[in-house]
Amino acid sequence: MLQLEKVSVELHTGDEPQRLLNQVSLNFQRGTLGAVIGPSGCGKSTLLKLIAGLHHPSEGEIIWDGRNVMTEGDIEPSELGYVPQFNIAHETLTVRESLEFMLSLRSRLRRRAERDERLGHIIQRTGLAHLVDRPSKVLSGGERRRLALALEMTSNPALLLCDEVTSGLDPKSETDITRLMRDISRDGDRLVLNITHSLKHIDQYDTITVLKRGRLVFHGAPDHMLGYFNIEHPEAAYDRLEEQEAEAWEAQWLESRFATAPDIATPEGWNTLWESNSTPFVGEVQDMPPEPEPPFSTGMSPGGRFAASSGNGDSPLSTALSRKLAGRSTPPMLTSSAPPTRPAPASAYAAAVAEPAEEMEAALAAQETPEERAAVEEEIASQQQERQSRPSPLPGAISQFITLTRRRWLLFLRDSEQMSLQGVLLILFPCLVALFALDGLTNMKNISMQSEINLLQQIKENSEYAAHTIKVGSLVSGLVMFQVILLTLMGSNNSAREVVSERLILEKEKLAGLRTSSYLASKVFFLVVLVWVQSAVMTIFVKFICRFPGDLLDQLTMLLLVNGAMTAVCLAISAWSRTTEQASLLSVYLVGFQLPLSGAVLALPEGFRIFTQPFIASFWSWAGMLVTMKDTRYYDAVKQVTTTDLSSLTLFICGWVLVSHVLISLVIAFLGCNRNQWAD
Incomplete structure (x- = not known):
């Protein structure tokens, strides 16, 4: 979990410091994809650089997985990935070469089999299999963004920060990259935060954070943002923000129950919010007509991390809101099911699952029944998945x-x-x-020491010698x-x-x-x-x-x-x-x-x-x-x-x-x- 508690950032450029972020408090769960939006210059990049340790807060605390990074040191490099908005690969290297070099710089994997396994997993996950032999300079915009994400995945970061990686892309590439970021957030219980100006794919995000002039305006699930700003389409949020000053929006957010509510990105937080009998929206949300009560079942969908499918395709959050506004009292209890229990590995191969392929094959061959072999294969797959999601220690x-x-x-x-x-x-x-x-240095002349030379001849010889000396010395x-x-x-x-x-x-x-x-x-x-x-x-x-x-x-x-x-x-x-x-x-x-x-x-x-x-x-x-x-x-x-x-x-x-x-x-x-x- 990532928590920011009343964090401010000031830039000292003149007599009075300029505040880039003002008393921002946020809470992000791991395994989610979050969007940070707002007008240009509102502090989005500053927020990401603050989390990455590139900026230091003038006040407040940043807590990552229960550790205060202000007092206990920055987030470890192996835990952090940062994807800037510019191209970050050498253009003459191929995709495979770029990934191999980055893997060597960020991972201490020594065995070739382990390196190939990690590399293959990254290439497959990011959809680069058909591009591995192409140099970076010939990649399209969307392919370059895939490569940028793949480069950061070489260290299996638990926190991935993306700075406008979807900007400037065609609609299809933007959709693909957004879905890829969502998939990455689900792979290894990873928190992914993305700065974006586009709200076309808001349903792909689990949380939306809205900033204006460095002040927090909204932080919650996508389903709630429309009601909070009393708008019908996500893109209208930018126009809505212009209706009030940043200070007014910040005050409105702090006064709302949303600002003090539990984390609504989790089932427990949503249920707690329901039971508190508080309206999570500001504005004339009560005029919205109630929706019918459809049957639904919990599960994953593009609508959100804990979205559920219903008869009309609505998410459980919007359905729950309709019930709340219509006076119904029974909350939709969103629950996340625990993963199925795997068979315990037999003692004969318990230590072999973390070894290279030769030891794994030997462990499989030692099993006598199909059931035992299936149990071994399942445990090996589990161990391989665990290794893929484990942060890599840095090389020396x-x-x-x-x-x-x-x-x-x-x-x-x-x-x-x-x-x-x-x-x-x-x-x-x-x-x-x-x-x-070309003919070598000229040999130095000698002065004649004969006594019978007359004075005029001696003066001439001395003059020639001096001229020759100056010529050779200059050369x-x-x-x-x-x-x-x-x-x-x-x-x-x-x-x-x-x-x-x-x-x-x-x-x-x-x-x-x-x-x-x-x-x-x-x-x-x-x-x-x-x-x-x-x-x-x-x-x-x-x-x-x-x-x-x-x-x-x-x-x-x-x-x-x-x-x-x-x-x-x-x-x-x-x-x-x-x-x-x-x-x-x-x-x-x-x-x-x-x-x-x-x-x-x-x-x-x-x-x-x-x-x-x-x-x-x-x-x-x-x-x-x-x-x-x-x-x-x-x-x-x-x-x-x-x-x-x-x-x-x-x-x-x-x-x-x-x-x-x-x-x-x-x-x-x-x-x-x-x-x-x-x-x-």
Whole structure:
């Protein structure tokens, strides 16, 4: 059971807080389907996010299955499912792949047989059997909603929250999805709450909750809503709500006996309400003509959870109301029959029913009579049904990391545009650098030390040597910086969209129990591979084509670190950005500032240089590359063309500054990924 006791939510945006929900008290039974309706901006999504733990109430209590979630912790991720109104699946994955990955992220099922059993049950229940091999991007609107519901069913949540999953669908798809939600609520004693604007299928719901401007206007069975608002058709409720302010409707609800009546979604609550001799409606309901008293029998029907079939198709709730208004005193006692008692399992197979199929078959073969075999089969079916309805414990952090890494590489290999771009950059950028020195670096000239050279010849030789030194120094410095800038550009392309492009999926998976550490670790592992390949190709290609002096491993380390630093910084930008455009723009700007602020081309003012230099990754990689040539004359040539002081720098200092860029950026990225963007 889910209970909300005088819950309020306030948004602090100015001098005075804005109240999104005001003193809302609700009661929902498990095994029911509830609709939350009301005008746009009335607080429907806020209510669902409050229940999901995305918002925190400013006052009031939320009780789930007897546990106060305000004091004893949020609802467990394995108990909660949340279906947002947007698409929440990777479009290049097939339906089966999406479900398999989600099952691995949310369930600790280790045996393949158990996983296949769970997956088959979900696919069959949601009607996706004929779509399992189709990628998500080709699914229709209704099929996407089925997939969204199926993804949440992978953890068997006891509470499923749906945010307008039927909006924008054609009439048939809307009907199918509504019935599917109803079936899901009956499967495993699950509470399903759905935000909707459509009241065409009101008979499919067990409870209707009406909100206006954050205030509770009505909460009860569908049969009662028409009488409460004194309307003939459900769609007229919206027009009726406009006749009074939200405060007036709230006061009217609180004054009615409905607000203090027992839970009318249960037979016991309805019978108690009947015996209290109170009229559950407000308005001129007494003018409604009484209905004839038909015979009826209790049972399930599309009209409500405890609806009964009668001679004219009326539900027992409306029939009971007619009797009440007509002065009859005998209430229709709605009862729910207990499930039939199953035969007790024989001791020979009592422990085998929870084991894999081989043990089950052995237990069946051990029975001698048809009656014993039938009892075994019935118990096995019962145990399988129990396993299907049992919430799944979350897998460990390493298991989630492996699943996310597998999924990321599969997505990358299926993204032909991204793979083509990475391939072009991998080949093109090293070639661009090598174009400036296809014949290798020019050998440094020597100054003649002969004493018989006259003064004019010595001045000419010194002038030629200085010009040659400046030319070679500029070439070496430029080639090094060109490599660095191109690798920073590749780094920004690696990660600028990595998180923000799937932010909505990340938020939903975090709500389902995904660990931020596992998510970020999978991203880092994927990006490290890209960075290694890009940096290695650039270093080795340019090293042997241009015959760069210096140690190969040290130069690879410097280029690897600058690529990694920019990749990590852009990953942090992606984790904190709201749109892919914003992340891409900031990353491009960041790369654009690397060259002018590095000090390799233009000398920076001393005060400005001290402030900016620690944050410019390109400077430290450029300086580190030059330090690897310190024992060559090329290093002296570079010193002739730059005003930047390199004498105090070492390979160790440059490397650790770049490592600090990586580590700090990963911490910022973790905080960005861990941030709850849905609550903003």
